[in-house]
Amino acid sequence: MTALEISGLSKDYVDAYTGEEITAIGDVSFTVDRGEFVSILGPSGCGKTTVLNIIAGFVKQTGGTVKVGGRVVDGPGPDRGVVFQSHALFPWKTVLGNAAFGLRMKRVPPKQREATAREYLELVGLAGFEHKYPHELSGGMQQRLGVARVLANEPDVMLMDEPFASIDAQTRRKLQEDLTRVFELRRPTVFFVTHDIDEAVFLSDRVIVLSTRPSIVREIVTVDLPRPRTWRETTQLPEFRHLSNRITELLTGGAEDVHPAIDPD
Amino acid sequence: MAVTTRASARPKRTVAMPRRILVNPVVRTLGPFVPVVLLWWLLAELDVFPGAFFVGPDTVVGEFAELMRKGVLPGYLSDSLTRLMYGVGFGLLIGLPLGFAIAMSFWARRLTWPLLLFFQAIADIAWLPIVIVWFGFSLTAVTFVIVYTIVFPLVLGIVAGVEQVPRELIRAARSLGAGRLRVFLEVIVPGALPSLASGIRTGLGYGWRALVAAEIIVGTSGVGFMMFDARRVGDVAEVFLGMIVLGVLWYATDALVLAPFERATVERWGLVRQAEAGK
Known part of the structure; x- marks a missing residue:
């Protein structure tokens, strides 16, 4: 069953400073x-x-189509929940209010949406924090809430835009493990943007490797590592190192660009 | 284990006596006025200035008691406050929708921005001559001036506030199923609130000053009128009293209306850094 189908996607834009047209x-x-x-x-x-x-x-493509559950989509919608790098939580809503926001937009009755929101807060480890405000949470906890807010809305696909990039290294490992656990438990459909090769291999079933601009799909790497995964056990598997090296090669080799590193920010 | 031991072994910090006094709200509010009043009293007692120009706190307190007994001060005060309420009421009624309308539409902003800056530059009191021609020495004239002074900071505050709402928050709401109206009500309005609150604060402050100025010029009653009328008959104590009343009223407005509103909203949400003084 295909949840998300992207075909022939292209995007041109005009650089605001130089005025030249760039194919991203x-x-x-x-x-x-x-x-x-x-x-x-x-x-x-x-x-x-x-x-x-x-x-x-959020952005209109120049060409190609995006289909979710077989339907062509245009504009934002609750079938595609987004977890942002900046968390983008509503500061004026409590943890519970944030988690229940999508359900409220769907006009789910209060009792039911609170129960669902609480269930997902517990799933991500935020039980007991329901009445806090986002600014009272740590960065890691804020992003847990970001995930709960999307999952509680039960979208067709959860889109994650470098969700752990702004979080310190130790907390990030823990969040990645917890995301894997939640994924293994609930099996949502996830599309995850990252610049961290190990993170991509650790979390994913498949990794799409893009080329330099104008980007095309260079290769789609299948990650056949056993689940449940933990950092300690998974990184010890020879297959993990092998996949990670292979993706590093794909990203560096063949590019005309001398930059061996991927996106540093 | 090691962590707990270390934490409990650390000696508890005791709050020093002077600091405990400083955090007491009554002391914090009235404390700074003590040296000012003392200096004032001293200047009056030493007869630094002639009595016709400068009176001491005791004389002003006597004046206060006198005017309260005669009912002059309560009457003038309620006149002034009624005018202010009318002005603020209409100011909010006009300023809030206007502000959001301008802030939400790119073209409205483009078209009205030069006008806003132009009319903001004409000082409130500069309107009085023409306003008196139009409306005479009436409540309408005073209200007009207050509304005028409140609307501009409010509109500018709302426009700045709406621009400050992070784009990602709007995107988040949209991808959680919020339509345009919901995005406006649930994201843009609360997101603009810190700037809106400071717009209201600035607007009220200007409005309050405009009211006193208007009362001095067109007034037949009110605190501003009282002060100017007292000057005419050379009653310095009453002028001093008027000034103190203005200060106390503004302080009360801030402490009883504005500050609690901000504490319940923007400070609670962590949108502005809370004041250091142990709030």
Whole structure:
């Protein structure tokens, strides 16, 4: 069952300073199956976040189509929940209010939406924090809430835009493990943008590797590591190192660009 | 384990006596006025200035008691406050929708911005001559001036506030299923609130000053009128009293209306840094 189908996606834009036309995305096609975790990786400036923004409906593509559950989508919608790098929580709503926001927009009755929101808060480890405000939570907890807010809305696909990039390294590991646990438990469909190769391999079922601009899909790498995954056990598997090296090669080799590193920010 | 031991072993910090006094709200509010009043009293007692120009606190307190007994001060005060309420009421009624209308539409902003800046530059009191021609020495004239002074800071505050709402918050709401109206009510309005609150604060402050100025010029009653009328007959104590009343009223407005509103909203949401003084 295909949850998300991207075909022939392209994006041109005019640079605001130089006035020249730039093709950010050349031709990108891929699919994400229902209950699958797919990451997208690429060199700096290859437009992976633009791909996510187009899927989310925040940015209009120049060409190609985005289908969710077989329907062509246009503009943002609750079938595609987004977890942002900046968390983007509503500061004026409590933790519970944030988690229940999508259900309230769907006009789910109060009792039922509170129960659902509480269930997902517990799932991400935020039970007991329902009546706090986001600014009272740590960065890691804020992003847990970001995930709960989207999952409680039960979207067809959860889009995650470098969700752990602004979080310190130790907390990030823990969040990645917890995201994997939640994924293994609930099997939502996830499309995950990252610049961290290990993160992509650890979390994903498949990793889409993009080329430099104008980007095309260079290769889609299948990650056949056993689940449940933990950092300690998974990184010890020879297969993990192998996949991670292979993706590093794909990102560095063949690019005319001398930059071996991927997106540093 | 090690962590708990270390934490409990750390000696508890005791709050020093002077600091405990400083955090007491009554002391914090009235404390700074003590040296000012003392200096004032001293200047009056030492007869630094002639009595016809400068009176001491005791004389002003006597004046206060006198005017309260005669009912002059309560009457003038209620006149002034009624005018202010009318002005603020109409100011909010006009300023809030106008502000959001301008802030939400790119073209409205483009078209009205030069006008806003132009009319903001004409000082409130500069309107009085023509306003008196139009409305005479009436409540309408005073209200007009107050409304005028409140609307501009309010509109500018709302426009700035709406622009400050992070784009990601609007995107988040949209991708959680919020339509345009919901985005406006649930994201843009609360997001603009810190700036809106400071717009209201500035507007009220200007409005209050405009009221006193208007009362001095067109007034037949009110605190501003009282002060100017007292000057005419050379009653310095009454002028002093008027000034103190203005200060106390503004302080009360801030402490009883504005500050609690901000504490319940923007401060609680962590949108502005809370004041250091142990709030």
